[in-house]
Amino acid sequence: MIAEAGLAALWLAAALAALQLALACGLGGEQGKSIRAVRAVAVAQGLITLLAFAALIELFLRSDMSVLLVAENSHSRKPWLYKFAGTWGNHEGSMLLWVTVLAVAGAIVALFERRLDHKTLGASLGAQASLALGFFAFLLIASNPFERLDPAPLDGRGLNPLLQDPGLAFHPPTLYLGYVGLSVAFSLAVGGLIRGNVGPAIARAMRPWVLGAWVLLTLGITAGSYWAYYELGWGGWWFWDPVENASLMPWLAATALLHSVNVLAGRGGLRAWTMMLALVAFSMSMIGTFLVRSGILTSVHSFAVDPLRGTFILALLALYIGAALALFGLRIAHVKEGAPFEIVSREGGLVANNLLLSVILGIVFVGTLYPLVAEALSGEKLSVGPPYFNSVASPLALVLAALMLIAPQLKWRRDAKPILPRLAPGLLVATAVLIGTILLAPGIGILPRFGLMIGAALLPASLLPLVGRSLRRTPLPIWGMALAHFGVAVAILGMASDSAFTQEKLTAARPGDRVEIGPWLVEFRQVLPLAGPNWTALEAELRASRGSGVAVLRPQSRYFVDPPTTTNEAAIDTSWNGQLYAVLGEPSDQGRWQLRLWWKPFVTLIWLGGFLIALGGSLALLGRVFRRRSHGFYRAEASE
Amino acid sequence: MNRLTRFLPLFILFAFVGAVAWRLSSPADEKIQSKMIGRAVPAFTLASAVPGKPGLSSKDLASGSPRMVNVFASWCVPCIAEAPLLAELKARGVAIDAIAVRDRPEDVAQFLAERGDPFMRIGADPESRAQLALGSSGVPETFIIDGKGVIRYQHMGPIEPGDVSALIKQWEEAR
Amino acid sequence: MRVILTLLLLFASPALADSSLPPARWANEQLPDPAQEARAKALMEELRCLVCQGQSIADSNAELAGDMRALVRQRIAAGESPDQVRAWLIERYGDWVSYRPPVEPLTWPLWAAPLLLVLAGAWLLRKRLVRRRG
Numbered sequence: 001m002i003a004e005a006g007l008a009a010l011w012l013a014a015a016l017a018a019l020q021l022a023l024a025c026g027l028g029g030e031q032g033k034s035i036r037a038v039r040a041v042a043v044a045q046g047l048i049t050l051l052a053f054a055a056l057i058e059l060f061l062r063s064d065m066s067v068l069l070v071a072e073n074s075h076s077r078k079p080w081l082y083k084f085a086g087t088w089g090n091h092e093g094s095m096l097l098w099v100t101v102l103a104v105a106g107a108i109v110a111l112f113e114r115r116l117d118h119k120t121l122g123a124s125l126g127a128q129a130s131l132a133l134g135f136f137a138f139l140l141i142a143s144n145p146f147e148r149l150d151p152a153p154l155d156g157r158g159l160n161p162l163l164q165d166p167g168l169a170f171h172p173p174t175l176y177l178g179y180v181g182l183s184v185a186f187s188l189a190v191g192g193l194i195r196g197n198v199g200p201a202i203a204r205a206m207r208p209w210v211l212g213a214w215v216l217l218t219l220g221i222t223a224g225s226y227w228a229y230y231e232l233g234w235g236g237w238w239f240w241d242p243v244e245n246a247s248l249m250p251w252l253a254a255t256a257l258l259h260s261v262n263v264l265a266g267r268g269g270l271r272a273w274t275m276m277l278a279l280v281a282f283s284m285s286m287i288g289t290f291l292v293r294s295g296i297l298t299s300v301h302s303f304a305v306d307p308l309r310g311t312f313i314l315a316l317l318a319l320y321i322g323a324a325l326a327l328f329g330l331r332i333a334h335v336k337e338g339a340p341f342e343i344v345s346r347e348g349g350l351v352a353n354n355l356l357l358s359v360i361l362g363i364v365f366v367g368t369l370y371p372l373v374a375e376a377l378s379g380e381k382l383s384v385g386p387p388y389f390n391s392v393a394s395p396l397a398l399v400l401a402a403l404m405l406i407a408p409q410l411k412w413r414r415d416a417k418p419i420l421p422r423l424a425p426g427l428l429v430a431t432a433v434l435i436g437t438i439l440l441a442p443g444i445g446i447l448p449r450f451g452l453m454i455g456a457a458l459l460p461a462s463l464l465p466l467v468g469r470s471l472r473r474t475p476l477p478i479w480g481m482a483l484a485h486f487g488v489a490v491a492i493l494g495m496a497s498d499s500a501f502t503q504e505k506l507t508a509a510r511p512g513d514r515v516e517i518g519p520w521l522v523e524f525r526q527v528l529p530l531a532g533p534n535w536t537a538l539e540a541e542l543r544a545s546r547g548s549g550v551a552v553l554r555p556q557s558r559y560f561v562d563p564p565t566t567t568n569e570a571a572i573d574t575s576w577n578g579q580l581y582a583v584l585g586e587p588s589d590q591g592r593w594q595l596r597l598w599w600k601p602f603v604t605l606i607w608l609g610g611f612l613i614a615l616g617g618s619l620a621l622l623g624r625v626f627r628r629r630s631h632g633f634y635r636a637e638a639s640e
Numbered sequence: 641m642n643r644l645t646r647f648l649p650l651f652i653l654f655a656f657v658g659a660v661a662w663r664l665s666s667p668a669d670e671k672i673q674s675k676m677i678g679r680a681v682p683a684f685t686l687a688s689a690v691p692g693k694p695g696l697s698s699k700d701l702a703s704g705s706p707r708m709v710n711v712f713a714s715w716c717v718p719c720i721a722e723a724p725l726l727a728e729l730k731a732r733g734v735a736i737d738a739i740a741v742r743d744r745p746e747d748v749a750q751f752l753a754e755r756g757d758p759f760m761r762i763g764a765d766p767e768s769r770a771q772l773a774l775g776s777s778g779v780p781e782t783f784i785i786d787g788k789g790v791i792r793y794q795h796m797g798p799i800e801p802g803d804v805s806a807l808i809k810q811w812e813e814a815r
Numbered sequence: 816m817r818v819i820l821t822l823l824l825l826f827a828s829p830a831l832a833d834s835s836l837p838p839a840r841w842a843n844e845q846l847p848d849p850a851q852e853a854r855a856k857a858l859m860e861e862l863r864c865l866v867c868q869g870q871s872i873a874d875s876n877a878e879l880a881g882d883m884r885a886l887v888r889q890r891i892a893a894g895e896s897p898d899q900v901r902a903w904l905i906e907r908y909g910d911w912v913s914y915r916p917p918v919e920p921l922t923w924p925l926w927a928a929p930l931l932l933v934l935a936g937a938w939l940l941r942k943r944l945v946r947r948r949g
Contacts, residue, residue, distance in 0.1 A: 234874040241869055276649065287656075296663045298670075298869045307664050314664065318657045325650040332646055340942070351940060359932040366928045369659065374921055376662045381672075384925065385871075385914025387861050392929050504856070506845050585843065594843055645939065672865055675909045715834045742834035742878060767839040768882035775907035777865040777879070 003067050006055030007146040009048050010096075013103060014136035016045040017129045020106075024126025035118040038125050039110040045132065046107025053087075053100040056145050060087045066152035069093060069145050075156045078164065085169035091293065091306070092145035094172060098289070099135045101180035105209070106132065109184055116188075116205045117197065124191030131183055134316045142312050167227040175220035179250055179285035181213030185257065186282035189275045190324055193331045198271045203264035206278060208624050210261055214254040215617040221247055222610030233568045233583045235504070235598045237606060240389040243301035245368045246288035249361055253281035256357035258617075259350050267412060269338035269347055273354060279328060283321045284361075290317055296372065342414045349407025356400040360393050367392075394447055401454045401492055404485055405461045425464070426457035433457070437500075444500035451496025458489035476623025484616025491609025497602040508592040518599030519546040520580060522553075527584075527593060535560045537569075540584045540593065544573065551575070555584040579603050671796045674775025674783075681789050682773040686763025689740040690748045696737050696763030702789025706814035708736045708807075709783045710759070711771055713743050714751035716779040718798035723755035725799045730758035734811050737761040741771050741779055782807070786814040834878060841888040842881030848892070855888045858897040861914045862887070862904060871914065 020041040063076040106128040192202040229237040257277040294310025341347040405426040430453040462485035525541040537558040553571035573580040578601035585594025688695040712719040738759040784793040793810040846852040859873035872880040
């Protein structure tokens with residue numbers, strides 16, 4: 001019953017999306033009446049899609065095995081949290097989540113966007129509806145989550161223990177909210193281009209969505225990186241794997257867009273660039289979802305590999321992105337640009353920021369797809385991995401970070417004051433770090449050294465915009481900016497430190513052996529068998545001591561029976577200045593055990609920084625959403 | 641912004657869709673072919689994998705007449721399926737040597753006892769060195785090497801009934 | 816979802832099963848000379864595992880990856896340079912086995928992309944910016 005109701009809700013929502021599109025197209029004539037109709041239909045579409053999603057959740061929670069999706073991905077003995085999360089732990093369920101966010105986002109815009117003129121709003125809601133239509137079609141035709149299974153099995157297939165992790169419960173929804181949140185920026189840009197209304201109004205409508213989506217993407221990617229680092233046991237936190245790149249590209253576009261949209265909202269400049277970025281950001285979300293589900297790129301992370309479904313998504317993608325880019329090409333000539341500004345100005349800094357982020361985005365795009373294109377053209381197989389991306393993207397990212405030392409302090413339009421005095425604190429710190437690292441750590445590479453220098457310099461420099469202000473009356477968005485930039489500095493320091501100072505020890509040890517790593521003396525005590533609810537394990541006991549502190553680590557080699565799998569549960573000890581990371585390997589002959597140990601100084605700064613960036617963005621978002629007056633904060637600043 | 645610039649992103653999209661559509665229509669072949677085909681067999685010497693059988697060295701593979709080298713292991717499941725087909729090839733006059741990868745003598749002996757023994761020589765490759773030197777990336781694989789010691793052909797995966805005639809043809813051409 | 820498959824692919828028994836032999840000695844033992852070990856480790860992180868779904872041989876638990884690590888360590892210990900070891904493997908498996916793409920006509924666009932993109936971006940912006948006065 002519920003399954004059929006869910007499916008019916010999906011069909012109804014799809015019909016409402018079609019109706020919304022039709023109404024929006026017919027909006028050319030009357031004003032007030034029709035927009036109310038479009039708003040109402042959009043809200044209804046959002047609610048009904050939400051109902052469909054709720055139906056699927058109910059089926060999973062109740063473990064209704066007569067539904068194919070539940071039977072294949074769930075099991076009655078799973079804890080309820082993982083039954084709940086299992087709803088989106090599969091292709092069909094995650095696509096339904098995608099479509100639900102798309103529809104609900106449209107509903108929220110329809111309900112709460114009151115400042116935008118009605119014709120532009122109508123065109124944007126029409127664009128959102130057409131996005132929804134395509135994905136509804138994909139769900140209903142090629143990925144029906146509510147398909148029945150007859151006869152229903154007694155229980156499901158999905159007791160896979162690897163599925164039962166809190167990270168899996170929260171990681172996909174966070175990312176999806178981010179990816180699909182960018183659809184609003186896309187639709188608003190399309191609406192603005194159709195109406196020729198590309199100006200501060202569109203930017204102000206877009207801004208909270210861009211901020212919100214970006215914050216969620218930042219959190220999702222940060223969490224994903226930490227989770228992979230923690231779970232996979234090789235001590236790495238980013239591999240430039242195609243699926244990782246697919247999640248990074250929308251984030252890069254969204255970061256550039258978020259800076260650009262502020263310029264358009266407050267100063268009326270960068271119109272073409274902002275519209276292009278708005279289109280590109282959600283395009284990257286769609287491309288990312290396609291790459292990950294179609295199976296055309298080999299990745300450790302790819303899931304739901306199905307070329308047929310991949311082709312469907314490719315067709316949708318080509319249609320939407322093609323139409324949007326064609327629209328851009330045709331209409332952008334009619335958009336009047338704002339006044340030009342000098343290179344040395346806040347606009348100039350933001351333009352440089354956009355340029356660098358777009359170049360990095362281009363590099364990740366080219367690098368990810370190059371093996372495919374090269375093979376198509378020449379038949380040769382090649383691999384493009386970390387050596388390429390690290391050597392090419394990291395220097396550009398450092399240049400961008402160096403730019404952040406001064407750009408937020410520049411005046412709008414034209415800054416004639418000398419730069420050097422304002423750069424001085426940052427330069428001093430950088431020089432001190434340079435000398436310090438040359439003396440204390442001469443062997444580290446150039447890139448990590450510059451990373452340490454720039455990261456350290458950016459720590460105080462990011463807070464400079466707050467200096468000399470009445471802190472209580474400083475608008476939240478400025479606090480947010482300072483905190484986010486501070487977070488960038490923290491993350492860079494973590495990455496550089498991990499790159500420069502990580503030590504690794506591999507040993508075949510007998511109980512009683514001691515190993516030195518970094519400041520630690522690690523004693524391998526014993527290996528004991530252990531049993532859990534559905535696994536058995538061998539657990540090693542390691543006592544690590546340094547100076548005063550002692551840490552006990554218990555890495556495990558875990559064996560599951562159903563399905564037969566072995567996993568390594570790494571043991572991590574986190575202290576103020578780094579993490580000690582231990583993995584238990586195979587027993588070798590003569591009673592020895594493979595042990596892999598890492599000492600990673602300050603590595604947690606990477607994810608702490610990511611979290612601070614997201615927190616800064618949230619502050620800015622709060623400041624925007626709850627502001628009473630509608631003047632841009634930049635205008636207030638310009639008068640200072 | 642001139643016409644080229646305005647529509648440049650659209651052109652990039654077309655290129656992307658084209659490349660991706662190509663890949664969807666001709667799915668990637670996951671196998672990594674050896675690049676040593678057409679080149680001389682790299683020098684190697686392997687001890688005997690089983691008592692009673694000689695070991696294998698690269699000199700044995702430049703003996704004047706072509707030889708087939710089967711890279712296998714006792715723990716390799718598809719190797720069981722291809723054993724009768726190797727016997728058939730031997731019956732049709734193909735001279736077959738083998739490299740046993742990551743194997744113990746007793747396990748190899750048992751495998752040969754159970755599945756038949758079409759090999760003249762079997763070299764033991766406990767650390768996959770010879771396998772890597774040949775550019776082989778898994779088991780089972782079968783190479784055809786001509787009388788001058790040049791690698792002429794690589795068959796990846798188990799030999800299936802449909803492959804026998806192709807292999808015989810390659811064998812004849814290597815003479 | 817990604818991690819499930821990651822872990823499954825890493826740790827599930829491959830269809831061809833595993834050998835009963837232990838890993839090669841130098842698969843999991845570090846070279847005594849730290850400088851050589853650092854060079855070997857850096858190279859291992861750039862070589863692609865032949866039987867995995869997109870991992871370096873440094874990160875993979877596959878047996879063949881272990882044997883490749885042993886090969887790298889032994890050759891570096893014998894005095895070969897990382898480039899020589901890489902070249903030897905590329906001779907056998909093609910450029911695919913190295914995560915560092917070669918610099919040759921086929922990959923010129925790849926390596927030139929960053930500079931070209933920066934120049935393209937700057938050119939697009941030329942009318943937007945005015946030179947600083949005074």
